Amino acid sequence: MHRAAYLAFDRFPSAKGSAVHIRHMAAELFDRYGGGLLCVLGGGELPAYQREGGVEIVRFTDVVPNLLDRAEAFSRWAADRLAPHRDTLEICHVRDPWGALPALSTGARLVYEANGLPSIELPYAWPLAAPSTLAKIREREERCLQEADAVVVPSRVIVKAVTGRGAAPDRVHLVPNGADPVPADVPRPPTAPDRYVIYVGALQPWQGVDVLLRAFARLADRTDLTLVVCSSVSPARARPLRRLGERLGVRIQWEHQIPHADVAAWLAHADLSVAPLTAGPRNLDQGCSPIKVWESMAAGTAVVASDLPVIREVLGDHGRLVPPDRPAELARAIRVLLEYPDACRELGERARRHVEAGFTWKHARARLADVYDRVEAH
Amino acid sequence: MTPCAVTTGFFTLGKCGQMAVAGCPACGRAVCADHLADGGMCPECAAARRQFGHPAAAAAARRRAYRHRQAQYYGDAGYYSGFDDYDRAAFEPGAAAHQDYLDDGDDALVDS
Numbered sequence: 479m480h481r482a483a484y485l486a487f488d489r490f491p492s493a494k495g496s497a498v499h500i501r502h503m504a505a506e507l508f509d510r511y512g513g514g515l516l517c518v519l520g521g522g523e524l525p526a527y528q529r530e531g532g533v534e535i536v537r538f539t540d541v542v543p544n545l546l547d548r549a550e551a552f553s554r555w556a557a558d559r560l561a562p563h564r565d566t567l568e569i570c571h572v573r574d575p576w577g578a579l580p581a582l583s584t585g586a587r588l589v590y591e592a593n594g595l596p597s598i599e600l601p602y603a604w605p606l607a608a609p610s611t612l613a614k615i616r617e618r619e620e621r622c623l624q625e626a627d628a629v630v631v632p633s634r635v636i637v638k639a640v641t642g643r644g645a646a647p648d649r650v651h652l653v654p655n656g657a658d659p660v661p662a663d664v665p666r667p668p669t670a671p672d673r674y675v676i677y678v679g680a681l682q683p684w685q686g687v688d689v690l691l692r693a694f695a696r697l698a699d700r701t702d703l704t705l706v707v708c709s710s711v712s713p714a715r716a717r718p719l720r721r722l723g724e725r726l727g728v729r730i731q732w733e734h735q736i737p738h739a740d741v742a743a744w745l746a747h748a749d750l751s752v753a754p755l756t757a758g759p760r761n762l763d764q765g766c767s768p769i770k771v772w773e774s775m776a777a778g779t780a781v782v783a784s785d786l787p788v789i790r791e792v793l794g795d796h797g798r799l800v801p802p803d804r805p806a807e808l809a810r811a812i813r814v815l816l817e818y819p820d821a822c823r824e825l826g827e828r829a830r831r832h833v834e835a836g837f838t839w840k841h842a843r844a845r846l847a848d849v850y851d852r853v854e855a856h
Numbered sequence: 857m858t859p860c861a862v863t864t865g866f867f868t869l870g871k872c873g874q875m876a877v878a879g880c881p882a883c884g885r886a887v888c889a890d891h892l893a894d895g896g897m898c899p900e901c902a903a904a905r906r907q908f909g910h911p912a913a914a915a916a917a918r919r920r921a922y923r924h925r926q927a928q929y930y931g932d933a934g935y936y937s938g939f940d941d942y943d944r945a946a947f948e949p950g951a952a953a954h955q956d957y958l959d960d961g962d963d964a965l966v967d968s
């Protein structure tokens with residue numbers, strides 16, 4: 479019988495930033511409540527069931543081709559998993575409406591972590607989703623956000639979106655993502671090029687990786703320089719961008735789904751890290767707290783990133799901001815920084831100190847603990 | 857020595873590897889003393905039995921539950937409108953923006 483549950487319609491663990499996030503948030507929850515139940519997506523080699531000390535991990539493994547059906551099936555499955563713990567459950571921590579709805583029906587306190595909103599983000603991957611369908615999804619988001627005892631957001635940008643959906647402003651709490659310090663002597667990855675600019679993350683259109691490729695095409699004269707793309711998705715999913723890279727004749731080294739523990743070394747030995755996010759509604763209205771930027775900073779590597787409110791929140795003046803969606807401007811910024819290696823190193827050092835002083839995962843967990851304190855006191 | 861083949865870990869997963877003391881009667885995998893669950897089974901098979909009576913019944917039960925697609929599955933459903941076939945059509949695998957995105961089972965609704 480568990481006192482706490484964490485539910486996420488995400489595969490866990492995985493190479494994605496969301497998995498890093500779940501890892502730390504769930505650890506705080508389970509440490510506090512002497513274990514608990516983790517309901518996540520499975521697949522691949524992941525076991526359907528694990529017990530790790532006081533933590534039980536159950537994974538949804540049904541093959542349901544339609545995404546909406548899959549989400550609803552997950553919800554029903556999660557409701558069944560929670561049912562035996564109804565009498566003891568004090569708190570449920572969720573990341574999406576499909577975890578939140580079954581959690582609400584248990585009567586436990588609800589902490590809703592709004593890293594993103596499906597009604598904003600789904601149309602990017604599912605362009606045929608009708609406005610009326612998105613309205614239904616939004617309806618679910620509203621219900622969950624209104625009833626949540628606390629709403630945790632990673633960025634100030636998303637606050638407006640969640641209060642606009644009925645979250646009480648005094649229940650919305652900012653818990654930015656973070657990154658753990660990278661040891662100064664982390665060894666260079668054996669296959670790393672001599673000099674490289676790095677991109678780490680997924681490849682959805684709003685990540686702006688195509689802008690980075692176009693910028694790199696303008697740096698063709700820098701024959702000493704390679705672009706390393708550490709993709710959190712498989713080679714097949716990178717196909718359109720790989721094709722674009724070939725067409726542009728850009729020197730790219732693709733690294734796919736490398737274990738998270740190895741990413742820090744890739745970041746630490748890069749000349750620069752780039753976060754070329756686009757200026758679409760996903761980044762402007764919903765926001766995010768890009769783990770790649772936090773991790774680059776923690777590795778002491780200078781960051782060049784799109785000038786967007788979400789990035790300013792993370793990077794402050796500890797990096798170089800460029801107008802989004804402008805390959806020429808991005809190329810120029812990269813070129814200038816590479817020409818001043820001392821300034822570049824200094825920028826990276828400052829970013830590292832900034833993270834160490836207030837934005838490690840330990841800090842994020844302490845902020846989350848404050849939220850749990852408040853929820854319990856209510 | 858036969859190493860225990862149960863997967864362990866929270867964020868970084870691996871095989872347990874301790875000395876196995878039994879084979880799971882349901883799936884045959886080697887299990888150590890720490891991982892031996894009800895009925896001498898591995899934790900996964902034991903959990904499936906608790907849930908469905910017998911591991912073999914698990915898949916069938918899940919298929920049944922899936923077909924049972926009515927709106928009243930949790931709490932006060934009906935509070936909001938259900939999804940219909942028109943809603944669902946946009947989320948068929950063939951409707952994704954990038955077909956290439958579908959091959960590694962990436963389900964996330966939002967990304968960090």
Ligand SMILES: [Zn+2]
Binds near residue numbers: 881884
């Ligand atoms: Zn077994």
Ligand SMILES: [Zn+2]
Binds near residue numbers: 890
């Ligand atoms: Zn074992």
